[in-house]
Amino acid sequence: MCGILGIVAKSPANQLLYDGLLMLQHRGQDASGIVTAQGNTFHMHKGLGLVRDVFRTRNMRALTGNMGIGHVRYPTVGSAASPAEAQPFYVNSPFGIVLSHNGNLTNAEQLNHELFRTDLRHVNTNSDSEVLLNVLAHELQESTRNCQLDPEAIFSAVAGVHRRCKGAYAVVAMIAGYGLLAFRDPYGIRPLVFGTAENEMGDEYLVASESVALDTLGFRLIRDVGPGEAIFIDENGNFYNKQCAQSSSLNPCIFEYVYLARPDSVIDGISVYETRLNMGEYLADKIKKSMSHLNIDVVIPIPDSGRPCALQLANCLGVNFREGFVKNRYVGRTFIMPGQQQRRKSVRQKLNAMSIEFRGKNVLLVDDSIVRGTTSREIVQMAREAGANKIYFASAAPPVRYPNVYGIDMPTRQELIATDRDTDEICAEIDADYLIFQDPDALNHAVSVVSPAVNKFETSCFDGIYITGDVTPGYLNSLEFQRNSSQLSHYTRYNTQLDLSLVFSE
Numbered sequence: 001m002c003g004i005l006g007i008v009a010k011s012p013a014n015q016l017l018y019d020g021l022l023m024l025q026h027r028g029q030d031a032s033g034i035v036t037a038q039g040n041t042f043h044m045h046k047g048l049g050l051v052r053d054v055f056r057t058r059n060m061r062a063l064t065g066n067m068g069i070g071h072v073r074y075p076t077v078g079s080a081a082s083p084a085e086a087q088p089f090y091v092n093s094p095f096g097i098v099l100s101h102n103g104n105l106t107n108a109e110q111l112n113h114e115l116f117r118t119d120l121r122h123v124n125t126n127s128d129s130e131v132l133l134n135v136l137a138h139e140l141q142e143s144t145r146n147c148q149l150d151p152e153a154i155f156s157a158v159a160g161v162h163r164r165c166k167g168a169y170a171v172v173a174m175i176a177g178y179g180l181l182a183f184r185d186p187y188g189i190r191p192l193v194f195g196t197a198e199n200e201m202g203d204e205y206l207v208a209s210e211s212v213a214l215d216t217l218g219f220r221l222i223r224d225v226g227p228g229e230a231i232f233i234d235e236n237g238n239f240y241n242k243q244c245a246q247s248s249s250l251n252p253c254i255f256e257y258v259y260l261a262r263p264d265s266v267i268d269g270i271s272v273y274e275t276r277l278n279m280g281e282y283l284a285d286k287i288k289k290s291m292s293h294l295n296i297d298v299v300i301p302i303p304d305s306g307r308p309c310a311l312q313l314a315n316c317l318g319v320n321f322r323e324g325f326v327k328n329r330y331v332g333r334t335f336i337m338p339g340q341q342q343r344r345k346s347v348r349q350k351l352n353a354m355s356i357e358f359r360g361k362n363v364l365l366v367d368d369s370i371v372r373g374t375t376s377r378e379i380v381q382m383a384r385e386a387g388a389n390k391i392y393f394a395s396a397a398p399p400v401r402y403p404n405v406y407g408i409d410m411p412t413r414q415e416l417i418a419t420d421r422d423t424d425e426i427c428a429e430i431d432a433d434y435l436i437f438q439d440p441d442a443l444n445h446a447v448s449v450v451s452p453a454v455n456k457f458e459t460s461c462f463d464g465i466y467i468t469g470d471v472t473p474g475y476l477n478s479l480e481f482q483r484n485s486s487q488l489s490h491y492t493r494y495n496t497q498l499d500l501s502l503v504f505s506e
């Protein structure tokens, strides 16, 4: 779930891109990058680390031009420590294309072979996003073989991408000297919205993973890019769009609503915040039925993402809501950090329990989800150390039992705490006195009730159903094998201050 961004503005785009990436930082903490276009020239700066660490004033100055794309990375393949896999990616032919990708291709290996053997293209990293860019480049070359580059040729190239690529992809790309292209896979798994701002010189456009980037940059949300749809905005601000997939159906990833997205974003017409309140309400209903024998003194959220759900849950139960954990605002999201050791250590650095809220009380801790159990294990222990009497734990999502292959980095069953464990066993594993999970139907309802127009979701991590149809047990086994054998390189933690930035423009 990386963050992607694209802008066609009427004045320099560099600061808008930087500010927009800051708003998407929660979607990727490992690498960041920006490419701007001035005429036919791209200016690129990217590197490992947070947005604020990768870009210095001199880098920003070199990013000239009114059009650009950006990326914040949370890797699903390759290595978090590889500066070469930071995005955007660039190919020089045809025309010069740069691309930012959120998602994960499930047939990257096969495409890689095809690109090398048939399309005569070289992919230099382990990134599926570089594969995706080369497929787009090849299809664009084909679609412009006997005609000029125009929106129709571009849309025909995207249709080719849809025919060849499997998995999840929300993409922004720039074609040198032409404009900004954005598209979403035929299932619309990962989010992508666009909006406009009126300028005396004409309309400006912004495309982003989440609407929160539009809000803060002063753009008005127009709508989401549809599943399978592509939009193209030329350098002069002319807008074109087309459905490029032979068949499409909207199935947004439900985990975006549970955890990934910011609560103040609206995805596919659904307010993330509202869904989290609903999750709290539905969980309260379940608690009233199954936990009525337990005496809860206080509801305590696990910051940050557990907060809206916990608040509503406490309201519905009529129990006091208290902030028992203080969050260190300088420590990022732990779930998307690479490496279990780093994640465990960071939970302790990030959250601290105030014993006044715990001592002698029966506390109900509420989080959005339990995935590897890193947070819940530490948190329960901290609550015990702070003197809690009984510790109950509630998760706004059902148990995560299956790997995700669509852009969330949890490809192996062994890493999931719910694998081969029932609720009682998970409860024992995190050392809580009682554990309760949201039911899958209640979660679906919590999201779909906000906008009944969307009633199908990508829910594979909860039910093991992979909607793209190509994810076989054999594929999952090979993913697990690859991950287990490459764990050392994947989980190597890097020093963000090392001079690892790739600078193309200085």
Ligand SMILES: O=P(O)(O)OC[C@H]1O[C@H](OP(=O)(O)OP(=O)(O)O)[C@H](O)[C@@H]1O
Pocket: 259, 302, 303, 304, 305, 306, 332, 333, 334, 335, 336, 367, 368, 369, 370, 371, 372, 373, 374, 375, 376
């Ligand atoms: O069971 P786990 O593997 O620990 O994963 C689940 C936890 O990770 C996330 O928090 P995170 O710290 O990433 O971000 P947040 O501040 O948005 O809650 C999520 O909100 C849960 O707290």
Ligand SMILES: NC(=O)CC[C@H](N)C(=O)O
Pocket: 001, 002, 073, 074, 075, 076, 077, 078, 085, 101, 102, 103, 104, 105, 127, 128, 129, 407, 408
């Ligand atoms: N989380 C994502 O969207 C990852 C994008 C891409 N697969 C990468 O690893 O860089």
Ligand SMILES: [Mg+2]
Pocket: 302, 303, 304, 305, 306, 367, 368, 375
């Ligand atoms: Mg959390």
